[in-house]
Amino acid sequence: MAKIRGAIIIDRDRCKGCNLCVVACPLNLLALAEKEVNKKGYRFAQQTIENVCNGCASCAIVCPDGCITVYKKKEI
Amino acid sequence: MTDNEIIQPENLVYSKPKLLNDNPMHYCPGCSHGVVHKLVAEVIEEMGMEEKCVAISPVGCAVFAYNYIDVDWVEAAHGRAPALATAIKRLWPERLVFTYQGDGDLACIGTAETIHALNRGEHIAIIFINNAIYGMTGGQMAPTTLMGMKTATCPYGREADIHGYPLNITQIASTLEGTSYVTRQSVHSVAAIRKAKKAIRKAFENSLRGEGSSLVEIVSTCNAGWKMSPEKANQWMEENMFKSYPVGDLKDTTNLE
Numbered sequence: 058m059a060k061i062r063g064a065i066i067i068d069r070d071r072c073k074g075c076n077l078c079v080v081a082c083p084l085n086l087l088a089l090a091e092k093e094v095n096k097k098g099y100r101f102a103q104q105t106i107e108n109v110c111n112g113c114a115s116c117a118i119v120c121p122d123g124c125i126t127v128y129k130k131k132e133i
Numbered sequence: 134m135t136d137n138e139i140i141q142p143e144n145l146v147y148s149k150p151k152l153l154n155d156n157p158m159h160y161c162p163g164c165s166h167g168v169v170h171k172l173v174a175e176v177i178e179e180m181g182m183e184e185k186c187v188a189i190s191p192v193g194c195a196v197f198a199y200n201y202i203d204v205d206w207v208e209a210a211h212g213r214a215p216a217l218a219t220a221i222k223r224l225w226p227e228r229l230v231f232t233y234q235g236d237g238d239l240a241c242i243g244t245a246e247t248i249h250a251l252n253r254g255e256h257i258a259i260i261f262i263n264n265a266i267y268g269m270t271g272g273q274m275a276p277t278t279l280m281g282m283k284t285a286t287c288p289y290g291r292e293a294d295i296h297g298y299p300l301n302i303t304q305i306a307s308t309l310e311g312t313s314y315v316t317r318q319s320v321h322s323v324a325a326i327r328k329a330k331k332a333i334r335k336a337f338e339n340s341l342r343g344e345g346s347s348l349v350e351i352v353s354t355c356n357a358g359w360k361m362s363p364e365k366a367n368q369w370m371e372e373n374m375f376k377s378y379p380v381g382d383l384k385d386t387t388n389l390e
């Protein structure tokens with residue numbers, strides 16, 4: 058059966074660390090950086106669990122600053 | 134399949150709308166204004182109205198909206214956006230003309246302009262960000278502040294005897310003959326954001342058809358003014374704001390999808 062695979066790119070310097078994408082991801086794949094900040098001084102969002110994103114775009118849709126780009130492809 | 138194979142232009146499913154430029158927005162982390170800016174930009178782009186749109190920004194946190202969405206803007210004096218929109222739309226009827234206003238701007242100092250523009254049935258759309266507080270100036274009470282809600286100017290909570298009652302201006306708008314589309318939405322979840330986007334699209338289409346005024350209230354958070362995390366502010370909004378400001382259409386005579 059064809060499986061849908063997703064991948065995201067987070068613009069870490071645009072991110073304000075609001076955590077809304079972290080809460081929105083149904084698979085809990087995101088977290089704010091623990092010990093690092095971006096050039097604005099925010100703990101930026103990052104993907105902490107790899108290879109299971111389904112490309113649902115929930116994280117990107119809720120991001121108030123438009124920091125997340127989402128791609129999706131059918132695995133054959 | 135590697136991420137690099139997935140991250141290809143043909144597989145793109147979501148990105149920041151192009152019309153929302155790369156200037157960092159000055160809004161606090163997690164502010165609803167950002168989400169609504171994205172929706173407005175997406176809708177204008179999808180309608181192909183980038184070059185045929187005049188937006189009016191308010192006084193309030195959204196005062197600099199013109200720095201972020203690349204259409205033509207006019208910055209109105211506090212509360213006067215619907216008056217400017219009236220003039221622009223009458224002189225330039227084929228333009229998409231909309232205002233973007235907070236609750237202090239629209240429902241306090243600009244109440245007269247709001248009500249009269251809507252009652253005249255001006256063919257404009259109004260996007261109304263109701264976060265129940267004056268965000269920009271440090272979190273003072275607004276006419277829309279909920280009963281019991283604490284702000285900088287009602288630190289013990291809003292009381293009817295001293296402060297009067299929350300003003301439900303969207304409900305008032307729905308009783309005016311000039312309005313044809315009046316709706317209340319929110320942007321706290323993926324589902325809500327999708328509905329809010331449809332509502333903005335409908336309001337913009339309606340203003341182009343010239344069949345009366347549209348008002349889209351977005352029940353919003355001001356996590357800085359409410360002194361909560363963005364996530365907590367969304368929860369607080371669901372639990373408290375929706376009781377006084379329930380989401381849904383209040384009026385729709387447009388026959389649009």
Ligand SMILES: Cc1ncc(C[n+]2csc(CCOP(=O)(O)OP(=O)(O)O)c2C)c(N)n1
Pocket residue numbers: 192193194195211234235236237238239242262264266267268269270275355
């Ligand atoms: C004539 C005038 N009166 C008062 C002010 C101060 N002032 C600036 S923004 C604002 C209210 C903003 O609240 P709102 O419209 O709810 O926008 P928000 O920041 O919450 O998005 C006030 C009272 C002003 N700039 N001009």
Ligand code: SF4
Pocket residue numbers: 063064065081082083084085086087109110111112113114115116117127
């Ligand atoms: S696209 Fe969906 S699954 Fe992937 S990180 Fe974002 S919210 Fe999670």
Ligand code: SF4
Pocket residue numbers: 067071072073074075076077078079101102119120121122123124125163
């Ligand atoms: S929602 Fe956007 S701004 Fe907020 S933490 Fe996630 S990427 Fe950063």
Ligand code: SF4
Pocket residue numbers: 159160161164165166194264268269354355356357358
């Ligand atoms: S003060 Fe409130 S409304 Fe203004 S940017 Fe901050 S969170 Fe948003």
Ligand SMILES: [Mg+2]
Pocket residue numbers: 235236237262263264265266267268275
């Ligand atoms: Mg406000």
